[in-house]
Amino acid sequence: MEWRLFANLAEAAGxxxxxxxxxxGDTLGDAFDQLLREHPDLEAIVxxxxxxxxxxxxxxxxxxxxxxDGDGFxxxxxxxxxxxxxxxxxxxRHR
Structure with a gap:
């Protein structure tokens, strides 16, 4: 499973x-927890x-x-x- 990260989140994860x-069959929470375990610098931001x-x-x-729209995590x-x-x-844009 792949996460797309943007701006400072991509910078924190490298x-x-x-x-x-x-x-x-896994949950969104499982994928999120794995993301944070593998990229701990994200935790302080998110x-x-x-x-x-x-x-x-x-x-x-x-x-x-x-x-x-779903069951959250x-x-x-x-x-x-x-x-x-x-x-x-x-x-x-500002006018």
């Missing part, structure tokens, strides 16, 4: 694409003091929000699922 051993996902971090599963993974982590998005 790559924009990170493979973890989670696969079909988790709050209580060990929960920071409110400003966006985690996507197949381009949707698994916390509103209990979402069961399929072979070709797309996983992504985004930091806060800012910028744009």
């Amino acid at each position: 790559a924009k694409h990170v493979d973890v051993e989670a696969g079909t 988790l709050d003091g209580a060990g929960e996902l920071e409110d400003h971090i966006r985690l996507l599963h197949n381009e949707g929000d698994p916390f509103s 209990d979402t069961v993974l399929e072979a070709d699922d797309d996983l992504a982590l985004f930091p806060p998005v800012s910028g744009g």
Whole structure:
């Protein structure tokens, strides 16, 4: 299973694409835990003091929000699922 990481999250992990051993039948939480175990510098960025996902971090599963569209970290993974982590998005054009 591959995670796509963006901006400072990719910098912390040292790559924009990170493979973890989670696969079909595992949960999103399993894949997330593996990502953090293999790239511990991400933990301080994506988790709050209580060990929960920071409110400003966006985690996507197949381009949707698994916390509103699925079972959150209990979402069961399929072979070709797309996983992504985004930091806060800012910028744009000012007039």
